[in-house]
Amino acid sequence: NEPEKKKADLKGRHILMAEDIKVNAEIVKHILGVKGMIVDHAENGQICLDLFREKPEWHYDAILMDMRMPEMDGLQATEAIRGLKRDDAGRIPIIALTANAFNEDVMHSLQSGLNAHLSKPVEPEMLYKTLSAFLSR
Known part of the structure; x- marks a missing residue:
């Protein structure tokens, strides 16, 4: 059945998360952990870039x-x-995970190479649905 398929799609996936506010990072890590995803946390964009660069392609x-x-x-x-x-x-x-939910912010994000834009506070089901959609391609 469909929900089981989506659950299997997310289990074991490696997610890199850039978030400077520790409590926000812990919440998102928990949300992703519920579905069995593995999360590496970067405290800012530079650390995110460094972590991505250090890992092999498609890690x-x-x-x-x-x-x-x-x-x-x-x-x-x-x-x-x-x-x-x-x-x-x-x-x-x-x-993008951001408190900036204005239309112009969303458009700017998408034009800058981001694939999707989700507002904070993060809704777990929307996050799962968005990740499933991109990871099933």
Whole structure:
């Protein structure tokens, strides 16, 4: 049946999450852990870029990207990842998680190389649905 299929799609997936606020990171880690996903947490965009670069191609299945972070924000990190000379850099799903839910923010995010835009606080079912849609491609 369909819900079981989606659950299987997410189990064991490696997710890279960039989030500077510790409590937000813990909440999202818990939400993803419920479905059996493995999460690496980066405290800002620069650390996210470094973690992505250090791992072999296709290690991560998706990236969850906060937009407002110190040192390097989500848009800068996304552009840097998209610019890397490796096969997965241009194709890995990068999903914005942000309190900025205004239409112009969403459009700017999508134009900057992000694949989707989810508002905080994160709704678990919407996050699962969005990840399933991108990871089933």
